[in-house]
Amino acid sequence: MKTYVITISERFPKTHKRAGELTMFPTSINNGTKIHTIRSNYDFWEKRIKEIQKGNAYLSIRVWEGKPYNSKQKELFRITKEAGIGIEKIVIPCMENQLEQIKLANNDGLEFDDFVYWFRQYDLSKPMAIIHFTPFRYY
Secondary structure: OEEEEEEOOOEOOOOOOOOOOEOOHHHHHHOOOOOEEEEOOHHHHHHHHHHHHOOOEEEEEEEEOOOOOOOOEEEEEEEOHHHOOEEEEEOHHHOOOHHHHHHHHHHOOOOHHHHHHHOOOOOOOOOEEEEEOOOOOOO
């Protein structure tokens, strides 16, 4: 079976105003409050998620054991088709209202201000992938 990997941050990155503080992402996934992750490159992730939905692969959610990109990864969770994994395409500036964006941020495990700051360097005019860990969908 194929394995597709997503690493999550245990700490806010150096480029974030809360650099070094804990994100609580692993705990939030475990307790069901972080129900998705948002990634660029929708087309790339769509192909992978479809493979998982067919039962030919799974998503391995990992963290870096030390310095990101310079240490081993540790698997925390495996998300399979049985978990209800899915993908949605989103263009963040086109969302209808701020309440919708706040819900998106919270379901991604972040407060709204941290969410905005996290994605400030992304080209938000391009479609992003919401990779759902559960059957929940926005649309």
